Structures are given as C-alpha cells and as structure tokens.
Amino acid sequence: MARAGGGERRGAMNDGTVVLPWLVIRQDDNGNRYRVGRYATKAEAEKIADSLDEHGHQRLYWVERLSANGTAR
Incomplete structure (x- = not known):
C-alpha cells in the first residue's frame, strides 16, 4: 500500500x-x-490529480505525503 522512504x-x-x-x-x-x-x-493520488487537471479549470492540483506526525510535507 503506502510507500515510505522511496520504496x-x-x-x-x-x-x-x-x-x-x-x-x-x-x-x-x-x-x-x-x-x-x-x-x-502515490500513484493513485497522482492519477486523481492528473484527471482533475484535465478539466481545464484555473486550478492547480498536486500530491503531498503526510509525515509520520500527520502534517503534509
């Protein structure tokens, strides 16, 4: 499931x-x-972000990973 530390x-x-x-x-x-x-x-999140970017809206989508303490990096 989740990848930690690059693999x-x-x-x-x-x-x-x-x-x-x-x-x-x-x-x-x-x-x-x-x-x-x-x-x-990450692959699942990137797929969603890419599909949302395709709609042509003036919005920006990106992927972040939560750290061990629950904050986004």
Missing part, C-alpha cells in the same frame, strides 16, 4: 486503521488550498 512497502492496515498518507491538494485562483482526498498510494 519500502507498508501494509494497508495498521493496528486496525487504514493508512492513507497521500493527499491531493487543490489551489484556486485566489490562492486558497483545499484537500481533495486522501489515498493509499
């Missing part, structure tokens, strides 16, 4: 909770940022 794989479950460390973030024309969703893998 190490972790399980999908961690003490009974799902690990979703990859975020898709959107920034609008005014600079406001919003979390669009959380995903288990």
